Amino acid sequence: MAVIKRTLTPLVREHNTRKILAVYGPHFCGKSSLVNEILQERGASVSLDGGDPSDTLYLRSVSEDNAAEFLQDKNSLLIKNAHKVPGISKILFALARANKASEHHKLIVITSAIDLRLNRSDDDLFSFNIERLVNIDEESLLFTEVYLWPFTLNEIVASDDPRRVSAEVDLCMVRGLMPESATDSEVRSDNGRALITTHERLRVECSQRLELLLNDLLLAAPRLNRDKFHELLVLLAQKLGRELDLDEMSQVLGLGPEVLKEYVSALERCLAIKSCRSLHLAISGEKSDGLRIYFTDIALRNFLINDFSPVADRNEQELQALFASLFFMERYKKHDLERRQISIFYWKKTIAEPGSTNSVDFVELGDGMRAWQCGYREDLCAHFDPQSLFVKTYHQCSLHRVTPASLAACL
Known part of the structure; x- marks a missing residue:
């Protein structure tokens, strides 16, 4: 390559x-x-x-x-x-x-x-x-x-047909976009042995990265505990893209809520994760304190849950989480590389209303408003509703549906 x-x-x-x-x-x-x-x-x-x-x-x-x-x-x-x-x-x-x-x-x-x-x-x-x-x-x-983040999809396909973006999605959702794995020629081979070899190398690389990350975390937050950081990373990997219950996580990890926030902030400062918080501006009943976490490179997340299986073997919830994670980081990297002051949120109603769209996957705020609903397949994007309460309230905000097939236009 x-x-x-x-x-x-x-x-x-x-x-x-x-x-x-x-x-x-x-x-x-x-x-x-x-x-x-x-x-x-x-x-x-x-x-x-x-x-x-x-x-x-x-x-x-x-x-x-x-x-x-x-x-x-x-x-x-x-x-x-x-x-x-x-x-x-x-x-x-x-x-x-x-x-x-x-x-x-x-x-x-x-x-x-x-x-x-x-x-x-x-x-x-x-x-x-x-x-x-x-x-x-x-x-x-x-x-x-x-x-400097892992590669963007645009960087990988820059000299090729842009339609290759959708073809790269499945691979990126498994092996991430770090330079060594993204440029590995064997990862594109249909030969089963080559893919196994690639995944073995991925595990070695991710193990090294995790060790370096844990060392960095103790430099950034020396009074916190290395083992607790590892436990938290595994827990976040299991809850990829889901709204976090910090009180429940505090109990699982044996940490006070404020101390848990210190751990999460240290992970973000060490560039392992990015936070996505809930947006609350105008509608009564909007979620005001929600938090979701995405990994800056999905390969480390897959390593933490010991799963480098192809997307064909993943369940629907996992597919949605992986694709949303890929999309979130691609949009984040795009704005960051363009030096644009834009923040990405998600939107959710605290009380679900039957027959209404009660959540929006991502809302970008900073240069106007733009919202996105993600679906790994069209049928998994059923919550896309151009007439939803969100659209009617934030009428200045455009709402877009994104799938692997339409991803190139969003980058």
Whole structure:
């Protein structure tokens, strides 16, 4: 397979060197490959790794007083695994201020598997924050923070017939979109042995990713428990796309509700999951505190439940959950890569009304409103109702049905 071009490449290549560029992404998604490609175009670069004790010690010597001197002999600087360096935020702020004040700006790039939140304070995952939907004054910031996710479907089929999108859906719902698995030629083979081999490799890769993720979680939230994180991940994998009952989950895990929220927030900060909350704006009886969780790459979820079986062997509920998860992440990645301030919610009535559509799978808010009903097959999208209470109330919001056959038009 030809090299797949990443949508993020032009943004990284055209980065304004007045700011530090922070590239966040899950392990194995291709951060280092992308950044190294750009740095090679600019000539020699100093590369430091937060996972190397000597490099970490060198970085920890940086302070406000000596940051300018630290940068003086460096044309460009790459800090990999920045999240592994104790006190990295303070170090980066010192470097950013020194670089911005310098007459000759250096290219400084960091990669991290944890969202360091350099441009903002911690967001409350469980409350609505309208500031997320407002454009930030980019010029006043010291950092440009971007996210490299697993491949998008568009990236995979960019040089081929767009109709291949629907053909890729079944594979993506099983093996995800991480570069190594998405470019594995054997995964497209009809030979049973090749598929088994592929799934064995997937299990090895996912096992490695899970181990790295659990280590990252203890860096992001050191007072929380590693085993509880593993238990929570398995529970979320089992409840993929369903509305979560946090009180019930608290009892199952033996955690207080507020502590459970800390665990969920840490998982999101470590880029393992994305939250989708319920939308409540105008209708009496709208769900106001609902939460669903989707994995940023479905292969890790399938690994956690030990199921890499083909979609033909999955039940209807599982098919719906997998397709909704794929669609949610594709739309999220699309908006994120386009640097658009759009949030995705779901909508639900607390009391079901017979004969009425009482839920909408996804509602996008930020640049107008757009809503989606997902169905792996047309007959599984029976709740699509253009005359529903939701449509009549939010009359400015367009409602769309999406299936694998129509997915390409939504990307």
